[in-house]
Amino acid sequence: MTRPAGLPATHPEPGLPERVTIYEVGARDGLQNEATAIPTDVKEQFVRRLLAAGLPVVEATSFVHPRWVPQLADAAELMGLLGDDGLDCPVLVPNERGLDRALDLGLRHVAVFASATETFAQRNLNRSYDEQWAMFEPVVSRALAAGADVRGYVSMCFGDPWEGAVPLEQVVEAGRHLLDLGCTQLSLGDTIGVGTAGHVGALVAAFVEAGVGVDRLALHFHDTYGQALSNVQAGLRAGVTTYDASAGGLGGCPYAESATGNLATEDLVWLLDGLGIEHGVDLSSLVATSTWMADVLGRPSPSAVVRALG
Numbered sequence: 013m014t015r016p017a018g019l020p021a022t023h024p025e026p027g028l029p030e031r032v033t034i035y036e037v038g039a040r041d042g043l044q045n046e047a048t049a050i051p052t053d054v055k056e057q058f059v060r061r062l063l064a065a066g067l068p069v070v071e072a073t074s075f076v077h078p079r080w081v082p083q084l085a086d087a088a089e090l091m092g093l094l095g096d097d098g099l100d101c102p103v104l105v106p107n108e109r110g111l112d113r114a115l116d117l118g119l120r121h122v123a124v125f126a127s128a129t130e131t132f133a134q135r136n137l138n139r140s141y142d143e144q145w146a147m148f149e150p151v152v153s154r155a156l157a158a159g160a161d162v163r164g165y166v167s168m169c170f171g172d173p174w175e176g177a178v179p180l181e182q183v184v185e186a187g188r189h190l191l192d193l194g195c196t197q198l199s200l201g202d203t204i205g206v207g208t209a210g211h212v213g214a215l216v217a218a219f220v221e222a223g224v225g226v227d228r229l230a231l232h233f234h235d236t237y238g239q240a241l242s243n244v245q246a247g248l249r250a251g252v253t254t255y256d257a258s259a260g261g262l263g264g265c266p267y268a269e270s271a272t273g274n275l276a277t278e279d280l281v282w283l284l285d286g287l288g289i290e291h292g293v294d295l296s297s298l299v300a301t302s303t304w305m306a307d308v309l310g311r312p313s314p315s316a317v318v319r320a321l322g
């Protein structure tokens with residue numbers, strides 16, 4: 013079905029941002045957990061189609077240990093195929109080895125990924141909570157010295173499958189570590205999708221109280237419990253203007269079993285269109301891309317908007 017003319021109707025809510033940045037993570041967070049091997053040229057086409065759909069930031073892959081995330085073991089090949097067109101795409105790097113691999117290819121937008129909890133730090137990074145900062149310190153300082161910018165992810169911001177509730181102060185402390193190292197932006201991850209709207213408002217307020225401006229925050233929701241869009245609405249009300257999302261709702265984290273798909277980019281675009289918030293993304297091209305990717309993966313997209321329009 014094509015998009016019904018004039019829909020969604022636009023009804024701005026006073027006080028919300030006029031424009032947001034959608035930070036597309038489908039090619040990285042979306043594909044890192046796939047059971048089937050996806051050929052590198054299909055990933056290349058995926059990234060190119062996402063860029064062509066107008067997504068302003070398209071995270072492409074991770075330079076992690078290939079044994080830890082075999083699905084992204086082709087990171088260098090992918091960036092080679094993308095050539096100059098991939099130079100603006102951010103990539104994940106956990107350590108100096110990953111940074112070297114990215115810098116060698118001329119990449120200048122990298123992200124480190126920290127955990128707010130002890131258990132996930134050990135499971136995802138093979139480091140304790142405290143040890144992770146020592147691993148990131150030379151990554152961030154060397155990246156900045158090389159002229160790169162560094163995003164800092166914090167995982168398990170809204171709850172942890174092993175440790176349960178995660179206090180707001182613990183998340184703020186983890187975020188502070190990353191900012192103190194020199195990260196330019198913080199992405200607060202609801203890795204297992206357990207957050208709810210009031211929690212989002214409280215967490216953003218806790219950061220603001222600690223002196224971190226909302227302009228330095230991004231929100232990264234997984235949709236495990238169907239709360240992602242409601243959480244975005246709470247983020248918008250709190251003034252956050254960057255949202256991570258994954259085309260077609262692909263995604264999950266291989267080291268957090270209860271992590272399912274990310275907030276679908278199409279569902280986010282529908283909400284923003286209804287609120288009259290600018291984002292620059294062409295919904296039809298995006299839906300066509302996710303429909304094509306669903307065919308490649310052999311299963312329907314979990315995104316309600318892709319299913320309605322695809």
Ligand code: HMG
Binds near residue numbers: 044080110138165267
């Ligand atoms: P380790 O085994 O402790 O690594 O893994 P090490 O430093 O002990 O090194 C062991 C060997 O691995 C060495 O080789 C290194 O060279 C090599 P050897 O000398 O023995 O021959 N090595 C590497 N090779 C290639 N690239 C590298 C690399 N690093 C070491 N970068 C490590 C530690 C951090 C590397 C590992 O735990 C890892 O790769 N973890 C990545 C896990 C991951 O990618 N998880 C998913 C992303 S996070 C996420 O999805 C959450 C997020 O979406 C937000 C949210 O939802 O909350 C971001």
Ligand code: MG
Binds near residue numbers: 041234265
């Ligand atoms: Mg994630």
